[in-house]
Amino acid sequence: MSPVTACLLALLTVGFLVVEHNAQRIQEVEADVMAVEEAERGTSVSDKITQLTQDMETCVDNEDRDCFMAFFDDNIRIMREHQPVQIGKTEARKHTKWILHDFDATLEIKEITPSTDGSIVVERLELTMQFPNGTFIFNGKLLFVWKKVINDYKVYIDISNDN
């Protein structure tokens, strides 16, 4: 091998190693960016659902049925204890007269788990409803499955049962 060829080969090898190293570095950086984006998405979805839950609680405490219904998807499925499934907002609305009573509702979030793409969010809560004199009307478990609708989330499945 001539010194010139050897020199060229050495340069090529170094060049290849540099390119390979850079490609690997770029992949690592891309993976980091994706991890950060995913974490941020998870946080922002949780914040959004927390806010929606607080707003919903306010609607119930204000005995405002329309305000409460606005959180439901048009194709909502409501599954209450000892009752058949209620499908659709019109059907669901018929069963919301309880909101008109004067009581204090507390929605305590226990868990918020968004799907990887954020299109579905599972939220587990404790729900209590008490008359002003402290008597419990409901003290139980609640599960919301939120569905992403454009840039908002709507409750698609609502399951609850009394303790």
Ligand SMILES: *[C@@H]1O[C@H](CO)[C@@H](O)[C@H](O)[C@H]1NC(C)=O
């Ligand atoms: C509390 O208020 C509710 C609703 O007015 C009533 O039905 C219940 O009997 C009251 N409980 C007590 C312990 O006074």
